[in-house]
Amino acid sequence: MNRRKFVQLSGLGLGSALLVPGFAAGKIIHPEEFMSPGLPPATKKMLADVALNTATSKGATYADVRIGRYLRQYFFTRENKVENIVNSESYGVGIRVIANGTWGFAATNNVTAEGIAKCAQTAVEIAKANSEIQTAPVVLAPQKGVGEVNWKTPIKKNAFAIPVKDKVDLLMTVNDSALKNGAAFVTSNLFFVNEQKYFASTDGSYIDQDIHRMWPTFTVTAVNKQAGRFKSRDALSAPIGMGYEYLDGLDSEKKSVVGGPTVYRYSYDMVEDAILAAKQAQEKLVAKSVPAGKYDMLLDPSNLGLTIHESVGHPLELDRVLGYEANLAGTSFATMDKWRSKNFQYGSDIVNFLADKTQPNTMGRVGFDDEGVPAKEWNLVKDGILVNYQATRDQVHMLGENASHGCSFADSWDSVQFQRMPNVSLQPGAGKYAITDMIKDVEKGIYILGRGSSSIDQQRYNFQFSGQLFYEIKNGEIAGMLDDVAYQSNTQEFWNSCAAICDEDDYRLFGTFFDGKGQPGQASAVSHGCPTSRFNGVNVINTGRKI
Structure with a gap:
């Protein structure tokens, strides 16, 4: 399969489902679905109140509910090939309660008033069953409710809005640059996560949060066939709580680091680091072994x-x-x-x-x-x-x-x-x-x-x-x-x-x-x-x- 066809199919969510952290609980989706706004806040508040009211009516002295939508996009490449692209979404409700001084928890992917009410009742029943073996009651620190608020990671570019092709092109450029500068092998990856979390509790909080983080990384390997030796160097990137701007444009706070790539406080040049990594992997092949x-x-x-x-x-x-x-x-x-x-x-x-x-x-x-x-x-x-x-x-x-x-x-x-x-x-x-x-x-x-x-x-x-x-x-x-x-x-x-x-x-x-x-x-x-x-x-x- 050629690269263009693979990207097209992977973009439709038909690439092979590689089991990676955070993916098993999700479903494969089309990447355009990442930009769907999800449930409106008023609907989430209504559903949250169903959970809280049901839990308290069944005997809970405290309850909280999380309505979560978890989006993940992972890229895996090697040399000139795209090995896998994962586009996944996981969506559902988790309800936690205290009844008889004991925690209980239940979750459901039936995000309806009926499904949530049943889940809340189950959480209370679990708490009461657990209380039979509880040796001391839960002591919960007070927390004043904050009402209806929302918070978002202050990103400039939503990574999920960047076309799949652009991300693949970046990784192919990274790999090609490493190979041209002495690497025998190279793998590169991009990981993007968006957590859309709505939290509500009997304390009086209704909190809507939109959280983003990402991680660009690679490994390059140089080989000395005559000596039968190889050495690798991984990316010196930091996974970070930012949008795609971390990779797309360099900030003004740059400085040189001895032995490493140019460091930008809140940006990362993946291609530059890959070129340097290929050269340094070769240098490691002939480096002096350290005296203990x-x-x-x-x-x-x-x-x-x-x-x-x-x-x-x-x-x-x-x-x-x-x-x-x-x-x-x-x-x-x-x-x-x-x-x-x-x-x-x-x-x-x-x-x-x-x-x-x-x-x-x-x-x-x-x-x-x-x-x-x-x-x-x-x-x-x-x-x-x-x-x-x-x-x-x-x-x-x-x-x-x-x-x-x-x-x-x-x-x-x-x-x-x-x-x-x-x-x-x-x-x-x-x-x-x-x-x-x-x-x-x-x-x-x-x-x-x-x-x-x-x-x-x-x-x-x-x-x-x-x-x-x-x-x-x-x-x-x-x-x-x-x-x-x-x-x-x-x-x-x-x-x-x-x-x-x-x-x-x-x-x-x-x-x-x-x-x-x-x-x-x-x-x-x-x-x-x-x-x-x-x-x-x-x-x-x-x-x-x-x-």
Whole structure:
């Protein structure tokens, strides 16, 4: 099948249905259906009231309802071929209640007054059945209703309105550019998500939200046939809470990053990065293998963001701290006794972590969480000291607080909402301090860009991380590329070794587009911002060939 015919068929939703995160619950649709406005707000309010009134009449003391329309478009290509295009829509209603002091939940794709009333009754019946084994009643933090409001991700170009052909042409240009510059293989992808979520509760909230996020990415591979070796380099892009403007036009805040592509704070040149990636993959084939030992580590945001996610974001989820996630994902070393002590040194005194659901262009940015709590920001680690966790309405009383942090999220209308990670970011250092200044201050170090392999234990304590690009630093200068690098530490030791953080001008976003958690599993998206940071005396191992 030629490319033109494939694009035509895929555009009609007839391409093969590849099972990818978020797709299994959806149906294949024509891409033009993405622009359908869906139900009018008045109809959604009427249906929501059916759910709330039915639930309370059956004995619920609290109820909330989410009417959700989830749109996803995913592109998969390799070299000069389009392998798959997924256009999917998932639509339905989820109803959560408290009856007899216990949660109950039910969902339906019968979005009619009759179907919703039956679903609400089922949710109450489930709650009452659950109450037979409930050991303590749910304690729900108060939340004042906000009335009828709406919130939208402030996008300039709706990615779903961009023709399929234009997106395929971009990926084909990316692939062709990489192949012309030395890549032997290349795959590229685009992921677009639009969540249209209507939330209503017996507190008096009717919240209509339209949330967008996207992720452009690729992997290029160079091959040395004579030596029987290959090396790859992934995209250095950040998944982001923006529209297609992230790929279509460059913003004014550009700067050069040592070893990486030109960085635009809120834009990304996918073709430029692919060309550079092809050249760097070839350079990796002949790079010097790293001698194991202690080094000062300079970590670019494209690398450090993942370390933040795993060693700060996850261990400070309160449900994980309390053991609610132990069966699937583990627990946390950051137990509540450490928090209660008020002096647990999570990191050095320049380390400050902020949880923030309001930060522009992040994937965790919303107007309200999935419990109707307005988005906010709060400190997790202040001047190196652990000061708080991430919590929802039924958790914050355990922290002695009476207002939710707004950390509730469900990835679909048929998933029950629970505690999910907000944006967790390392705050910039004080005073002017650029990456070039940081390099000059290092005698023996390694500068790492990009996300590589990672491993961390069930308590989010002992870990090992790698990257995409590694540059040796000798006596304040870049001395060439290294290979086979991974750094090892434990969370407290690592963050206490943080000796310098670049200023706000170097602050950039990283993100995780498919972050799994829970049973049944759910996927969420979250961003992590930080500047380039230096960690002194970190243990580096050689992961590959002998030196």
